[in-house]
Amino acid sequence: MRILLVEDDPLVSDAIVRGLATAGYVVDAVGDAESVQGRLDTTHYDLAIVDLGLPGEDGFTLVRRLRRDGSSLPLLIVTARDGLDDRVNALDLGADDYLVKPFALPELAARCRALIRRATAATANEMVVGRLRIDLAGRRAIDDTGRVLELTRREWSILECLAHHSGRVVSKERLIQAIVSWDEEISGNAIEVHVSRLRAKLGDAATVRGIRGLGYRLDDA
Amino acid sequence: MLGYLLLPLVLLLVISIWADHRTYVTPMYEAFDRALSRAAIAIAAHVQQAPDGQLYVERPESGLSPMQPPGPRPVRQPADPGIAPHHPSSMRFDLEDRAVPWMHLYPGGRDNFLFRVSLPDGQTLAGDEGLPAAAGTPVDNMAYSDALYKHVTLRVASYHTTVGDTPVVVTVGETVHRRDVVVRRLDTVIGLSDGIQLLLVLGVCLFGITVALRPIHRLRDQIMRRQPQSLQPLPLEPVPSEVRPLVESLNTLLVTVRDSTLAQQHFLTNAAHQLRTPLTGLKAQLEVLASETQDKTQHERINRLQGSVDRLAHTANQLLALARAEPSAHSPGDFVAIQLDVLIGAVVGAMLDRALAHDIDLGAECKPVQVHGVYWLLHELLINLLDNAIRHTPDGGNITVRCGVNSGSPYLEVEDSGPGIPHAERERVRERFYRAAGSDGQSSGLGLAIVEEIARSHRAGFDILDAHEGSGARMRITFPSRA
Secondary structure, eight states, X not given: OEEEEEOOOHHHHHHHHHHHHHTTOEEEEESSGGGHHHHHHHSOOSEEEEESSOSSSOHHHHHHHHHHTTOOOOEEEEESOOOHHHHHHHHHHTOXXXXXXXXXXXXXXXXXXXXXXXXXXXXHSEEEETTEEEETTTTEEEOTTSOBOOOOHHHHHHHHHHHHTTTSOBOHHHHHHHHOOTTOOOOHHHHHHHHHXXXXXXXXXXXXXXXXXXXXXXXXX | OHHHHHHHHHHHHXXXXXXXXHHHHHHHHHHHHHHHHHHHHHHHTTEEEOTTSOEEEOOHHHHSTTTSTTXXXXXXXXXXXXXXXXXXXXXXXXXXXXGXXXXXXXXXXXXXXXXXXXXXXXXXXXXXXXXXXXOSOOBTTEEEEEEEETTEEEEEEEEEEEETTEEEEEEEEEETHHHHHHHHHHHHHHHHHHHHHHHHHHHHHHHHHHHHHHHHHHHHHHHHHSOTTOOOOOXXXXXXXXXXXXXXXXXXXXXXXHHHHHHHHHHHHHHHHHHHHHHHHHHHHHHHHHHHOOOHHHHHHHXXXXXXXXXXXXXXXXXXXXXXXXXXXXXXXXXXXXXXXXXXXXXXXXXXXXXXXXXXXXXXXXXXXXXXXXXXXXXXXXHHHHHHHHHHXXXXXXXXXXXXXXXXXXXXXXXXXSOOOOGGGTTGGGSTTOOOTTOOTTXXXXXXXXXXXXXXXXXXXXXXXXXXXXXXXXXXXXXXXXX
16 A cells, blocks of 8 residues: 655654555655645555645645546545634535644554555455455455355445445434435334344454443444 | 703703893883873863862763773772772773774773873872882873872883873872783793794704714614624715715724724734644654654654644644634625534544544534634634643543524533533633643643634633533523524
């Protein structure tokens, strides 16, 4: 996996390159927005990490330009600004996620992983969560021993929905919408039953964590 | 306002009644006096000189008619019973009404009429012997004065004339009852009419003031309708010229405040960038260094460095949050409708990993509720409440975030299963940089100060309460009722 980093601060840039390298990514760093296009023309990237406060053309303009040119490259914004306007602006312009400085490298790595996973799922129809391989096209989940989990239709729908938002809390309402058709009625309790069965089938390949009052979150382990 | 208006108006009323009284009372008394003098002259015409030189007064049957064309009328009822008639009733007269035309309006007033014809030496020829002559200096042979006769105040007029060669003084007197009644009634009428005028003036003044103040009221309503933090200049157009300078100076003030707000926001953005970027580099470099170092002692040193950098980053974040929470740092456009349950979902999601790291059961109990606020400030508020709760909750404990509506007011609360905050400390923990005894080295002492500041900027209350269960603390933000 190859990541393009657009960051003008050499200390930050160097640390991200090294940190993500240990997480298994190859990172190319550039110091300004003007150099981005040349890199994109010659190399395939799975993700770009863009600092908003760049000298010259800023991150906003870069994101807008990339999206206007039709690029579908996943974009993760990192910035020292934390005002809501900046956040909304960046996401509205087409950035995929947003991380406020100072952040921990593991968090950055997790965000990168989630973004790449989502982007890959769209093209390769496959997702990896923890030791679980989720085959979206074949509608089946395979654990690290190669065993195909036997899931009911509803359990599969729940797993698929959670996997698409892995690492984030998914509300019960959203899960209900994911598993029922329009004319069906299903209660929150029924969801709990399905989730506990799914949990049992997943074993320790991945964890479905219940968040009291909010929903569920699929974690790597 | 009414007080300022009423006092001078009442003073004015008193002065005008007094002035009116002075204006009419003199000519009216003169009219009464003239009538009296005509009566004296008429009586003088009846004084005849006998061939022997003696003077006598003709009987009224034959002579007093010039004064009263229909002839003397009998007294209907004596107004002053104190004066007993010295003469037959035929010798008494009622004063002719025509002398004072407005007397028609006031029937009721009737006077006793007395006369006396005397010689200069005081010898009485006819009439009431005790009636004193007028004391004043005669003008055109006529003198007037007030006199006291048998304990009754009289107005007397003395006519100095001669019959044949003999000087004669004809004195007429009447009780002042009638003129007193007239004066009293006129005073009443004038008092009433002046009073009505005063009320009308007061009404006109109040109406005028209300009308004149209407633009100011409109201006006030306009200001009240604005968002509380709106710094947009007020429109000059519908404002009348009288209040325009006021609006202009208000606008100047607003522009100044807005400029300083913008400068403040600009400064904070720059400060945030300048602080956070090197901290990010430092933190990330240390993490890389830690992962590359195998040496145990080195590792421990790096860990301690990381701890310090984290604390520094935390404090920088808190200081920036505190500065941003100040009212001058955000604009009214930032206030939007916020779904508290959605906000809780977002913040709890972000804090979940920290809670899970301490094996804390972090959950929520939410009812859908909306408040009016600045999203990232409330986001910051909840992060600080949760950060505080996670710090003070022992591993394996639980934290619950709630929102809902309590008697019309939306609320947001965070309850933990920590040791709680003693009553004595509950005010102090809101102070900036205050750190409770036993708090860990990681706390900046700013978290609850930020909560306090943000709550204030939303006109919300911030209460530190006891947990529903156990010994923990329950931090509650109560938003103003929307009703």
